[in-house]
Amino acid sequence: MSTHIGAADGQVAPRVLLPGDPLRAAWIADTFLEDAQCYSSVRAMSGFTGTYRGEPISVQGTGMGMPSASIYVTELITEYAVRQLVRVGSCGALSEDLAVRDVVLAISASTDSSMNRIRFEGLDYAATADFSLLRAAYDAAQDAGLSTTVTQIFSADSFYSDRPELLSRLVEYGVKAVEMEANALYTLAAKHGRQALAVCTVSDHIVTGEQTTAQQREQTFSDMVAIALEAMLATPLP
Numbered sequence: 001m002s003t004h005i006g007a008a009d010g011q012v013a014p015r016v017l018l019p020g021d022p023l024r025a026a027w028i029a030d031t032f033l034e035d036a037q038c039y040s041s042v043r044a045m046s047g048f049t050g051t052y053r054g055e056p057i058s059v060q061g062t063g064m065g066m067p068s069a070s071i072y073v074t075e076l077i078t079e080y081a082v083r084q085l086v087r088v089g090s091c092g093a094l095s096e097d098l099a100v101r102d103v104v105l106a107i108s109a110s111t112d113s114s115m116n117r118i119r120f121e122g123l124d125y126a127a128t129a130d131f132s133l134l135r136a137a138y139d140a141a142q143d144a145g146l147s148t149t150v151t152q153i154f155s156a157d158s159f160y161s162d163r164p165e166l167l168s169r170l171v172e173y174g175v176k177a178v179e180m181e182a183n184a185l186y187t188l189a190a191k192h193g194r195q196a197l198a199v200c201t202v203s204d205h206i207v208t209g210e211q212t213t214a215q216q217r218e219q220t221f222s223d224m225v226a227i228a229l230e231a232m233l234a235t236p237l238p
Helices: 021-031 066-080 115-120 131-144 166-172 182-192 212-219 220-233
Strands: 013-019 034-040 049-052 053-058 085-091 103-111 148-155 175-179 195-205
Touching: 013 066, 013 220, 021 034, 021 049, 021 053, 021 220, 034 053, 034 166, 053 220, 066 085, 066 115, 066 166, 066 182, 085 182, 085 220, 103 131, 103 175, 103 220, 115 182, 131 148, 131 195, 131 220, 148 182, 148 195, 175 195, 182 195, 195 220
Parallel strands: 013 053, 013 085, 085 195, 103 148, 148 175
Antiparallel strands: 034 049, 049 053, 085 175, 103 195
16 A cells, blocks of 8 residues: 555556546546546545446546646556556647647657656656557547547646746657646556556647537547557557
8 A cells, every 4th residue: 555545455456547636637537538436536646447448447647737647657567556647737839830629649848857867867858658659549539539649748847937948948849738647657667567658638728728628628539538548458568
């Protein structure tokens, strides 16, 4: 039983979806999983396990930002032997190539966080997705007739940045979306030999100002969840 999750042995499945919002975790469990049971409500960061097409799947809220996400990812891996971790979260579009509600598959995640610079003593580690999961997610979207964009994203430490102009520079180098967790997820998965992917829905557009409501972010981003679930089942566990 881990400090921040508190589930008993065997209550967490080898495959876990990771929304930041615990309310979205509950919605995913109710909408997509059969016989879902809550295994954790520690700090109101809900976790559930059920089945999807007969396979056990868990969904665990992670909170906002890399420090919070790192706690849950680390405990899921080291305490519960989770093998696949797929973030299903929201992101902001930095490029006019994306529109609100588009689904993004993050091939890599740059960051302004110091977490990896401390970890690697000043080196800039390139945090990338697991290719098998990435390919399976792309194929699942194609099979379902859903459009996705495979792109670099940026994992920010600050939601309200004092230097928003730096995002424009990232766009020049192919970064199309910003969120706050994927870099930590990819790094920890690589460290422990696990599979990880971030599948995100554009919730707001930094260029146009368009945005979704909190209720829409919580309960209507179903395409990314369907893609993530199909990708997980199509990818053998490591």
